[in-house]
Structures are given as structure tokens and as C-alpha cells.
Amino acid sequence: MKVGVVVFPGSNCDRDMYHVLTDVFNINAEYFWHEKGLPKNIDAVILPGGFSYGDRLRAGVIAAHSPIINDVRKMAEKGIPVLGVCNGFQILVESGLLPGVLLKNESLNFMCKWTNLIVENNKTPFTNQFKLNEKIPIPIANGEGRYYVDDDTMKELKKKNQIVFRYSEVVNGSTNRIAGVCNEDGNVVGMMPHPERAVESDINPVDNKPSSLIFESLLTKMGVSK
Amino acid sequence: MSLEEQELDELKYKIGRNPTSTELQIVAAEWSEHCSYKSSKKHLKMLPMKGPRVINEKGYDSGVLDVGDGYVVTAHIESHNHPSAVEPYGGAATGVGGVIRDILSAGTRPIAIFDGLRFGDIEKDIHARWLFKNAVTGIADYGNCLGIPTIGGEVEFDECYENYAMVDVAAIGFGKKEHLIKNHAKKGDIVVLMGGSTGRDGIGGSQFASDSLESEDRSAVQIPDPFIEKLIIEAVLQARNDGLIHAMKDLGGGGLSCAISETADALEIGIEMDVNKVHTRESDMHPDEIMVSESQERMLIVTSIAKLKKLQEICKKFRIGCSVIGQVKSDNQVHIKKGKKTVANLAADIVANATLLDLPSKEPTYLKTIEIEKKFKPVSDYSKLLMKLIASPNIASKIWVYGQYDHEVGIRTVVKPGTDASVLRLDNGKYLSAKIDGNPKQCYINPREGAIGCFEEACRNVVCTGAKPIGMLDHLQFGNPKDPEIFWTFLESLKGLTAFAKSFEIPCVGGKVSLYNETPAGSIKPTPVIGVIGLIDKKPSVPQKISKDDCLLIIGDTKDELGGSEYFEYIHKFIGGKCPTVNFEDSKKHMKSVLNIIDKNLIKSAHDCSKGGLAIAVSEICMTNQIGCKVSLDKVPGEKLDVDRILFSESHSRYLLSFDKKNLSKIEELLKKNKVSFKQIGQFGDEKIQFIYGSKSIINLDLKKTHRIWLHALPNLVLHGKKSVQ
Numbered sequence: 001m002k003v004g005v006v007v008f009p010g011s012n013c014d015r016d017m018y019h020v021l022t023d024v025f026n027i028n029a030e031y032f033w034h035e036k037g038l039p040k041n042i043d044a045v046i047l048p049g050g051f052s053y054g055d056r057l058r059a060g061v062i063a064a065h066s067p068i069i070n071d072v073r074k075m076a077e078k079g080i081p082v083l084g085v086c087n088g089f090q091i092l093v094e095s096g097l098l099p100g101v102l103l104k105n106e107s108l109n110f111m112c113k114w115t116n117l118i119v120e121n122n123k124t125p126f127t128n129q130f131k132l133n134e135k136i137p138i139p140i141a142n143g144e145g146r147y148y149v150d151d152d153t154m155k156e157l158k159k160k161n162q163i164v165f166r167y168s169e170v171v172n173g174s175t176n177r178i179a180g181v182c183n184e185d186g187n188v189v190g191m192m193p194h195p196e197r198a199v200e201s202d203i204n205p206v207d208n209k210p211s212s213l214i215f216e217s218l219l220t221k222m223g224v225s226k
Numbered sequence: 227m228s229l230e231e232q233e234l235d236e237l238k239y240k241i242g243r244n245p246t247s248t249e250l251q252i253v254a255a256e257w258s259e260h261c262s263y264k265s266s267k268k269h270l271k272m273l274p275m276k277g278p279r280v281i282n283e284k285g286y287d288s289g290v291l292d293v294g295d296g297y298v299v300t301a302h303i304e305s306h307n308h309p310s311a312v313e314p315y316g317g318a319a320t321g322v323g324g325v326i327r328d329i330l331s332a333g334t335r336p337i338a339i340f341d342g343l344r345f346g347d348i349e350k351d352i353h354a355r356w357l358f359k360n361a362v363t364g365i366a367d368y369g370n371c372l373g374i375p376t377i378g379g380e381v382e383f384d385e386c387y388e389n390y391a392m393v394d395v396a397a398i399g400f401g402k403k404e405h406l407i408k409n410h411a412k413k414g415d416i417v418v419l420m421g422g423s424t425g426r427d428g429i430g431g432s433q434f435a436s437d438s439l440e441s442e443d444r445s446a447v448q449i450p451d452p453f454i455e456k457l458i459i460e461a462v463l464q465a466r467n468d469g470l471i472h473a474m475k476d477l478g479g480g481g482l483s484c485a486i487s488e489t490a491d492a493l494e495i496g497i498e499m500d501v502n503k504v505h506t507r508e509s510d511m512h513p514d515e516i517m518v519s520e521s522q523e524r525m526l527i528v529t530s531i532a533k534l535k536k537l538q539e540i541c542k543k544f545r546i547g548c549s550v551i552g553q554v555k556s557d558n559q560v561h562i563k564k565g566k567k568t569v570a571n572l573a574a575d576i577v578a579n580a581t582l583l584d585l586p587s588k589e590p591t592y593l594k595t596i597e598i599e600k601k602f603k604p605v606s607d608y609s610k611l612l613m614k615l616i617a618s619p620n621i622a623s624k625i626w627v628y629g630q631y632d633h634e635v636g637i638r639t640v641v642k643p644g645t646d647a648s649v650l651r652l653d654n655g656k657y658l659s660a661k662i663d664g665n666p667k668q669c670y671i672n673p674r675e676g677a678i679g680c681f682e683e684a685c686r687n688v689v690c691t692g693a694k695p696i697g698m699l700d701h702l703q704f705g706n707p708k709d710p711e712i713f714w715t716f717l718e719s720l721k722g723l724t725a726f727a728k729s730f731e732i733p734c735v736g737g738k739v740s741l742y743n744e745t746p747a748g749s750i751k752p753t754p755v756i757g758v759i760g761l762i763d764k765k766p767s768v769p770q771k772i773s774k775d776d777c778l779l780i781i782g783d784t785k786d787e788l789g790g791s792e793y794f795e796y797i798h799k800f801i802g803g804k805c806p807t808v809n810f811e812d813s814k815k816h817m818k819s820v821l822n823i824i825d826k827n828l829i830k831s832a833h834d835c836s837k838g839g840l841a842i843a844v845s846e847i848c849m850t851n852q853i854g855c856k857v858s859l860d861k862v863p864g865e866k867l868d869v870d871r872i873l874f875s876e877s878h879s880r881y882l883l884s885f886d887k888k889n890l891s892k893i894e895e896l897l898k899k900n901k902v903s904f905k906q907i908g909q910f911g912d913e914k915i916q917f918i919y920g921s922k923s924i925i926n927l928d929l930k931k932t933h934r935i936w937l938h939a940l941p942n943l944v945l946h947g948k949k950s951v952q
Contacts, residue, residue, distance in 0.1 A: 054451070110366050
């Protein structure tokens with residue numbers, strides 16, 4: 001099994017994600033520069049956090065036009081698991097692979113803090129090891145993290161079970177406290193909080209097990225036993 | 227802005243002719259206080275700079291410490307006071323950028339940022355609020371975009387910074403020892419300018435920073451672009467891995483003038499460069515402007531012709547500029563051309579080495595009477611007083627500040643900001659602890675003891691995490707050095723720091739001097755800021771949640787030392803009194819004992835006692851642990867003092883330990899053996915912060931309410947101009 005970590009100019013959580021995949025979960029991972037294509041033998045793709053293109057214009061909008069996004073789109077259509085974290089989520093939204101938009105936080109400030117997620121959908125490749133409503137202690141770090149959809153789209157999201165994570169408290173003014181969503185097929189997931197910052201016990205002040213299930217879900221999906 | 231008359235004469239004498247206009251600009255930049263340290267350099271030599279872990283290489287802009295197993299840590303501190311006072315967002319942001327490139331220059335990846343911020347009284351002064359708010363946003367936008375965590379710092383407000391801003395930024399880097407850039411160059415090597423384009427921003431910035439701030443010269447402030455800086459970091463580290471860099475220097479104060487002349491001087495080479503080859507932002511720039519522009523996000527790299535192609539490929543990948551601007555010669559000259567025409571040709575050592583000054587100093591007259599205390603009105607309600615102090619800008623929680631900084635990126639942050647010192651995990655299984663501290667209120671009253679106090683406080687913070695201090699950074703910030711009284715305070719602070727560093731065997735690995743910090747109302751208070759780096763071989767002391775019936779114990783005597791305290795200055799509006807002093811022997815015993823106790827795993831947390839004294843330190847422990855505590859003031863060790871002095875004295879070398887009572891006897895035994903003054907003074911439980919004297923209740927505050935006020939006081943003031951407690 002091989003996971004591709006996509007690197008854009010300005011990505012800054014790529015090395016953290018790579019460390020977690022390889023050193024913590026023993027997953028074969030490889031970096032892919034945004035101008036390159038993705039090879040056919042990739043089993044999952046992760047778009048890590050950061051400030052692609054310095055967040056110019058709008059977070060994620062320039063990276064969404066990078067050459068590699070065409071390959072990510074093709075893989076998403078084939079049902080291959082795709083995860084976007086923070087800026088990766090913003091890129092997936094801007095490229096139309098996920099619904100909704102990410103607006104400036106209600107405080108208008110960048111926010112870095114620990115919060116809790118609640119699992120709303122445990123059928124995706126990144127949540128299949130969770131029980132519904134399970135809590136995940138996890139940090140957020142973003143300036144444009146307020147998820148927004150209009151009422152009609154909200155109804156659709158609920159109907160099609162596309163809400164994956166919600167915050168347990170009001171964090172940034174997101175619609176329905178949404179922290180993560182998936183596409184209709186469920187194989188493309190985007191989330192604002194950083195699971196790669198929460199899976200190791202020495203840097204997680206609460207509990208590192210719940211967030212680890214995100215990566216263990218992917219292993220399970222790939223048929224790799226622990 | 228240009229050279230002073232006698233400096234111009236000296237230059238003419240040294241080169242034997244009249245300088246060209248470009249030569250004048252180059253020399254004026256390099257001989258400025260900011261670049262040359264001409265007033266301070268003679269005296270800075272007194273600081274101990276060697277140690278078993280210190281690695282010295284020529285041409286480094288940051289200090290290097292060996293942390294074992296083939297790894298090194300680099301560290302540096304800088305300020306951006308003048309620019310931030312004029313344009314706080316850009317000034318603070320480019321302050322971060324500059325210090326990060328210093329770390330990068332050694333060939334190490336920056337892994338942490340610290341910032342020390344000081345402004346005027348934000349309760350009264352709307353302008354100070356504006357400066358503060360924008361400086362914080364500037365640091366956040368720059369550091370967050372780079373993906374380097376901002377993990378610590380300090381924020382302080384004092385009337386002496388009215389219409390001014392002190393923005394100090396420290397950074398830490400980490401890397402393999404074998405990857406350190408060993409700066410070298412030989413004839414025929416080429417000189418490359420990498421990164422952002424050279425524009426008209428920051429023209430004459432270093433001279434601007436070397437003068438009193440009289441006019442708001444916004445064009446002297448540089449424009450930040452963190453995205454380019456991020457690309458430079460990745461490109462440089464890739465070039466480093468591929469062995470493409472012979473020598474490297476970041477472009478900071480003085481721009482190309484300083485980078486070229488200092489590189490030539492340090493490596494004992496000549497450099498011939500052509501301003502036409504520099505990639506510029508505007509087409510009609512004069513050679514003088516190109517040479518002194520302080521446009522940000524640029525690196526000077528010396529490489530060979532054979533390696534150039536690979537370097538250009540890396541720059542192309544990251545889409546950053548990469549211009550071959552010159553070549554290495556053997557004549558030790560800095561030779562600047564525009565096409566074929568020479569515009570400057572000077573010996574590198576003349577440019578890079580300004581004549582050092584030996585300025586006169588004289589003890590300030592105000593110090594003769596400063597220790598005399600005045601009589602205060604008796605305090606009727608200590609609960610109300612403590613609440614007022616908890617809501618004061620200097621004491622209130624700074625979560626509004628560090629909550630805007632990404633302090634988790636890089637996944638190294640084991641102990642997060644908001645405690646004593648932050649702790650990072652390193653790749654060799656060890657942990658790094660670091661903290662910066664300043665205390666201008668105390669330094670004003672006693673420049674020597676105040677500076678020592680900052681140093682000890684930073685050490686105490688690091689010790690509380692279980693780390694042994696291994697290196698120090700000093701940032702000495704004062705007013706106009708030509709005033710003998712100000713220069714005396716500079717020398718006193720420096721002497722104090724030297725004495726402490728030598729006695730504790732903590733080498734100074736880097737530092738900066740910032741002079742001419744003058745506001746319209748006069749000089750700032752002496753503001754040395756000290757950074758201490760500590761190393762933890764095993765496990766750090768990560769604060770554990772305190773529970774009911776746990777014990778509170780204090781190490782160290784509380785003395786009648788309230789000069790410069792928050793209590794005197796904020797509550798009584800009185801500047802003066804006796805400044806706390808550090809007894810070196812006690813200080814060492816206490817550090818050793820705390821480290822011993824942490825090593826034996828006997829406590830849940832250690833917290834140092836500093837700003838606001840015992841009352842604030844206890845309140846902070848209660849609030850961060852969401853548990854009350856009852857403290858007996860009559861048990862506090864030290865001379866017999868009035869209640870207010872026990873509560874608010876800011877005596878040094880004091881630590882508060884919280885632990886399960888089953889460990890009390892072991893801790894007492896260890897402390898007795900080490901001949902340390904200590905006492906168990908309180909017990910945790912309930913939801914009240916209580917102080918009693920004998921059976922008399924002195925303070926009784928509701929924990930939840932106090933916590934709420936502490937958390938919200940700062941944003942309420944900054945964003946809404948509202949004081950939380952009248």
C-alpha cells in the first residue's frame with residue numbers, strides 16, 4: 001500500500017503528515033510535487049495543511065488549479081480515498097471535489113487551539129473504525145476555517161450523510177458546527193483540524209487514541225491489519 | 227542620513243581619496259550602529275561565549291550548540307523596534323523573517339519562534355492598542371505562513387514605551403551537525419543572490435534604526451512576504467542537502483552592502499559584483515539604492531560554477547529569483563560595478579570594521595534616591611486588589627496573543643505556550659526548553675540586578691520544565707548611548723549578565739544590541755531581554771492536573787523587594803523601592819534541587835514566582851488547574867513582612883511545587899539535605915483562591931469568576947477598550 005502526500009509551494013504540514021504515516025503507522029508514503037502527476041499505483045492521496053501560494057486571493061484557490069489536481073480528481077472519481085487536512089480541505093473545496101466554502105473565522109483571527117470533534121459518519125475510509133458520536137480531542141490552526149453552506153445544500157449534506165465531523169462546541173462560527181465533510185461517494189474527506197498533530201501521546205495533552213483511528217481506518221480500508 | 231563628519235574624514239584618510247556616492251552609502255550602512263555595534267562591541271567581549279557545547283564557525287549570524295548524537299541547535303535574537311513603532315504589522319513581520327534567515331544561514335531548519343512585545347499603557351493609550359494588535363497580527367501572519375511554531379514570549383506594557391514599540395524575535399533551529407554550512411570561498415567561486423527582488427523598500431533601514439525616531443519614515447520599513455520566505459527555506463535546505471552552498475549570508479540590515487562586505491571580510495576574499503545583474507522590482511533603480519535596499523527574503527550564496535546549474539534548477543522549482551551577481555576574487559576588495567563602470571571599490575576590512583567607540587558613562591542621578599519608598603494608603607480589601615491585578619494588562623492571560631500563533635505545527639511542541647517555558651521534542655530523543663524574559667521596571671531601578679533578574683527568571687522557567695540551561699541569548703535595548711547616563715545603565719546590565727553567565731557557566735551564544743530607543747517623551751527604560759535554552763536528556767516535566775488535597779510548597783525566601791513590582795507600579799503608581807537581587811549560591815542550590823525533584827518524579831508541576839509575586843503565581847496555578855487553594859501567609863519563609871509584601875514581593879529564586887501529599891516527606895528530606903529554605907504553605911481543593919494569615923482571612927476569591935476575568939481582560943481591553951475591573 002502506498003499513500004501520496006501532495007506538496008504545493010507553501011505547504012507546511014507535509015513533513016508532519018509524512019512522519020505520522022511512515023514513522024507512526026508504518027505506511028509507505030511518498031511526496032508528490034504539485035507540478036508532477038500521480039502514478040497509477042497510489043492507494044490513497046493526502047493533501048496536507050499549510051499556506052499554499054501564501055493563501056493569496058483566497059486560501060486554496062490557486063493550488064486548486066495546479067496540474068496535480070487533475071490526477072487527484074481522476075483518482076477521486078475512481079473511488080480512491082482522498083483526505084484533505086486544513087489547507088488541503090480548502091483546496092478540495094476550491095477544486096469542487098467537496099461542497100461548501102471556508103470563510104474567515106468569526107473572530108477574524110487565526111486560531112490555534114485544542115478542541116473536540118464528534119464523529120457523524122463512520123462509513124468513510126478515514127472513519128470506519130469509529131463509533132458514531134465518538135469524541136476526538138484534536139487541535140485546529142487556521143484563519144479561514146469557518147465552513148459555510150446554504151440551507152438547501154445543508155439539507156442535501158444531511159440527506160446524503162456527507163457531514164463527517166462536527167465540533168463539540170462553537171469554535172469559529174461554522175454552519176452547524178461542521179468541521180469535516182465528504183463527497184457523495186464518501187471516499188473524499190476534508191477536515192479543518194489536524195489529525196497528524198494528535199496521534200502521538202507526547203504532544204497530545206488529552207488522548208491520542210481517538211485521532212489515531214483516522215489512520216487506522218485507512219489501514220483497515222486498505223485491508224492492512226495492524 | 228550619512229556618515230558623521232569625523233567618520234567621513236576617517237574614511238577619506240583610510241582610502242586616500244574622496245569616496246564615490248555609492249561608497250558613501252555602503253559605508254554609512256555598514257558603519258551604522260545597527261550593523262557595526264560600534265558603541266557596544268568593545269564591551270560585549272566580556273560575556274563568556276565559549277563552552278563545551280558551543281560550536282564557532284566564521285561568518286555565522288546565529289549561535290550553535292551541540293545537543294549530542296550528531297545534532298545541533300541554533301539560536302538567535304533580533305529586534306525590530308524602530309520599524310514596528312512606525313508600521314507595526316510590517317515591522318513585526320519582517321522582524322520574524324530576519325531572524326529566521328539567520329537560523330537558515332547556518333544550514334539549520336528553523337523550528338521555533340519566540341516574541342517579546344512591549345508597548346505603552348494600553349489602558350489609556352489607543353495608539354498603543356493599535357500598535358500591539360497589529361504587531362501580533364504581523365507576527366501571526368508571517369510565522370503561521372512559514373509553518374514555524376511561535377511557542378513562547380512575553381507581553382508587557384509600560385508608559386516608557388508610549389508612541390513606541392519593542393518587538394523582539396528569537397528563533398531556534400535544528401539540524402544535523404554534518405549539515406552545518408562551513409563558510410568558505412575561493413577565487414573563481416560565484417556569488418548568487420537568491421530570493422525576492424530588490425526594491426525601494428527599507429532604503430536606509432539600518433541607519434533609520436540607528437537614530438532616534440524623529441520622523442515617521444515609512445519607506446525605511448520593509449514589506450513582508452512570508453510566502454517567498456517559505457520557498458527560500460525549502461530551496462536553501464535542498465541546496466544544503468545537495469552540497470551546493472560554500473558560504474551563505476542573509477540580507478538584513480544594510481542589504482547587499484553589509485552582506486557583501488561582511489562575507490568578504492569574514493572569509494578573507496574579494497567580491498566583485500555588478501548591480502545590473504541584481505533582479506530588481508523596479509527598472510530605474512540607482513546603484514546606491516540597490517546596494518542599501520533592505521528588501522526582505524533574500525539570501526547571498528557563494529557556490530562554484532560547476533554547482534550553479536543545480537542551484538538554478540532548485541530555484542526554478544520553487545520559482546524564486548536566482549541571479550549570479552558577482553564572483554570571488556583574491557584581492558580582499560569589495561568592488562561594485564554597474565556594467566563595466568566601477569561605482570565602488572573599497573577594502574573589505576575598512577567597510578566591515580567601523581572604528582569602535584569607547585563612550586563615556588556616568589551613574590544616573592535618579593538612581594541616588596530611587597530606593598526611597600513613599601508611604602502608601604493602607605489597603606482595605608485585598609481580594610479586590612488581587613482581582614484588579616489579575617485583570618491588569620501585564621498579568622492577564624496572554625492566550626489572546628498566542629492563540630493567534632500556530633504553536634503546534636512541526637509536531638514538536640510537548641509543553642505548549644501559557645506555562646513557564648515551552649518544550650520541544652528533538653529527533654535524538656532529547657527535549658529542548660526555552661524562554662525569553664525581560665523586566666524593564668526592575669532594570670530601571672537597578673540596571674545590574676534587574677538584568678541578572680531577567681537572566682535568572684528565564685533560567686527558572688526552563689528549570690521548571692526539568693531542563694538544565696545550556697545557552698543564553700542577550701538582547702540589550704537602551705536609549706541614546708551618547709548620553710553617558712544611559713551608557714552607564716548599558717554597561718551595568720552587561721556586567722551583571724556577565725557575572726551571572728560566568729558563575730552559572732551558561733555561555734552567551736548570540737545576541738543583539740539595539741540603541742537609540744528614544745520616544746518623544748524620552749529614553750525607554752533599560753530593556754535587556756534574555757533568552758535561555760535548556761536541554762532535557764530524559765523526560766520533560768509536563769504539568770499534570772492538580773487534584774484535591776495536593777500540597778503546595780514554596781522554595782526560597784520572600785524578601786522586602788518590591789521595587790519595580792506590579793504591586794507598586796500598577797496599584798500604587800509608584801516607581802521606586804528596592805529591586806530584587808539574586809543570591810547566586812541560593813539560586814544554584816534551588817535550581818539543582820528543583821531539577822533533582824523533577825528527575826525523581828515527585829511533583830505534578832513546578833511554577834516560578836515572578837511578576838505579581840506569590841499571590842499571582844498561586845492564582846495562576848489555581849486557574850490553569852481549575853482548582854482552589856488555601857495558602858497560609860504566616861508560613862511563607864523569609865524575613866517577617868507585612869501581608870502586602872508577602873503577597874506581592876517579586877523576590878527571585880522562588881519556585882512553587884505542587885504534588886501529591888504522599889511525596890511530601892521525600893521532597894522535604896531532599897530540600898533539607900540541600901540546605902534550601904522552603905515550607906509547605908498550602909493545600910489544594912474547593913473552588914476558592916484563599917490566602918490566610920494565622921486564622922485571619924486575607925483574600926478569598928471565587929475561582930471561576932477570577933479565571934473568567936483573567937482570560938478575557940486583555941481582549942476586552944484591546945478590542946473593546948473596556949477595563950474588566952475598575
